[in-house]
Amino acid sequence: MTRKLFGTDGIRGKANAEPVTAMTALKLAMAAGAEFTRGDHRHRVVIGKDTRLSGYMLEPALTSGFVAMGMDVILLGPMPTPAIAMLTRSLRADLGVMISASHNPYEDNGIKLFGPDGYKLSDEVETRIEARMAAHETLQAAPSAELGRALRLDDARGRYMEAVKRSFPKSLNLDGLKIVVDCAHGAAYRVAPTVLWELGAEVVAIGDAPDGFNINRECGATAPAALQKRVIAEKADLGLALDGDADRLILVDEKGQIVDGDQIMALIARSWAERDRLQGGAVVATVMSNLGLERFLAGLKLKLLRTPVGDRYVVERMRAEGCNVGGEQSGHIILGDYGTTGDGLIAALQVLAVIVRAGRPVSETTRLFQPLPQLLKNLKFNGGQPLERDEVKAAIKGGETALGTNGRVLIRKSGTEPVIRIMAEGEDEALVGRVVEDIAQAIERAGK
Structure with missing residues (x-):
């Protein structure tokens, strides 16, 4: 079945x-x-x-x-x-x-x-x-x-907050840091600002007034524009964006620039490797993670193990390989030392520990590699099997050939939405764009 x-x-x-x-x-x-x-x-x-x-x-x-x-x-x-x-x-x-x-x-x-x-x-x-x-x-x-x-x-909220705070090094605090946290009008609208404040930060909370209808609306990890503006307006040290159920995290540095899940995994992996905490000699991520992350980890003599999209598959591979760091480019960060699934708040505290120790601006601390140009396009999918059509297969093959060994193409149906996701990456940004557009047009023609 x-x-x-x-x-x-x-x-x-x-x-x-x-x-x-x-x-x-x-x-x-x-x-x-x-x-x-x-x-x-x-x-x-x-x-x-x-x-x-x-x-x-x-x-x-x-x-x-x-x-x-x-x-x-x-x-x-x-x-x-x-x-x-x-x-x-x-x-x-x-x-x-x-x-x-x-x-x-x-x-x-x-x-x-x-x-x-x-x-x-x-x-x-x-x-x-x-x-x-x-x-x-x-x-x-x-x-x-x-x-x-x-x-x-x-007391459920209190139990969780205490567990989250225990993940932050006892020798550190967030004194002197001004943090804007976007709770996406979602599940962490109370716990996230409270945890950050209790650890010493000056906290500016946005997306913290849910009304049943505004969850993720122009806010949170998938829509960080409001956070970017607020970080700059407040002259904050950084911003943290959670999503509706707070299992993912996206950062914004003091310049208003986004730091995605790949950079977060790189930062935590290097920090834990330096402290002999990284297990399995690898980081587990999905097929969506940038080749730049893979190359960065290789420079540290670490592997990047890839899985299908979905943090559940990341966790299964982590358990099988004995790894304790994994996640997704979208911001699901799984830290096996502290939990069994993605936790945006615990991931944020691990990044903050690195920032506090470094004593440098977030923009200098959180960008460890230059991502290869990567483009993702979502097409609404209304049934049928367009990916099985010969013209679509030919377009995909043509894109793979054009990008060669320094790039890749990934086509998949979403497991949570009725869309087909087209992703390509490579060293030539213009070529990546053409590859994605050619495949998208082929899929659209096949779906008519």
Whole structure:
């Protein structure tokens, strides 16, 4: 059985339309509850969410499903995705659930599942859950006397913030740093400014007034223009941009220039390697990471191990290879010493530790390599198989030949949106642009 509901990062789509409906959420909870009911102990699941309006629909639907299966539900409210992963483990829960569509607009929502170890579920487990959902009528609900209960954990935010602060070196503080933090009107709108302030920084918070509709709207890691302007206007030392569920990070230096996930991984990897903390002799990243990062790591005698797009696949490779640093160019940074999934706030503190130790401007500290020209174009995808057409294959082959050994072409369907992503990179920026445009035109013609 192939997965139909789960993509690269859980279930995602338009809220109140399949598969992101109350009914599907109920069935998912019952199926996941059946999958993770093992042994005769009292089973429990933790549920968190971001700030989308539709969270009010999905949270009670999921709660009902788990309670019907005899599981106790611990409701955490708006919390970052990495907090759900952390609390799933620390509360000894059998399952963790995050209601979020990450960087997508408020109209979308999604459901991410974590196992009792705090890691996202494997393809195999997700496939089994889908099979149980398909056979929903055969699921055995709990007897009336064995229904679960639901309660709200009041100190969840504090537990997570203390764990985040423990990741910052005790010998350092953020005194004297002025930091603008963009919370994307999302799940970290309270915790991120508080953690930075408690560590000593002067904090200017933006994107910290969620109303259910404004999450990721012209703010956050995928839209950093507002942060760039504010950093310059405030004469701040740097800016930090999180996304809606705070599992990714993008930096802005004092000049208003963006520092992406590749540069962040390079910075942390070099710092940890210098302190004999880097494990596995490598950094794990996706096929989207720039060749400049690969060359920089090679200069440090470190490898770059690539995976398909999706931080879940990065984590799986990290575990298999014994690595403790990995991530995505988009800003998902996974630090195995501190967590099981991407954590924008913990990644920010690791970068800040390097900045504090260096005592130099952020622009001088955070740019360790010159990226090769890279261009990404997204095309709306409305079905069919345009990538299987001969003219599209020919265009892709032509682009690969033109770029040669000093460049590459990557074409893929998104796992979270109905688009085809076209990426090319190489040493000649004009050639990269022509390659992407030629392939895009071929795909558009094939889709007509």
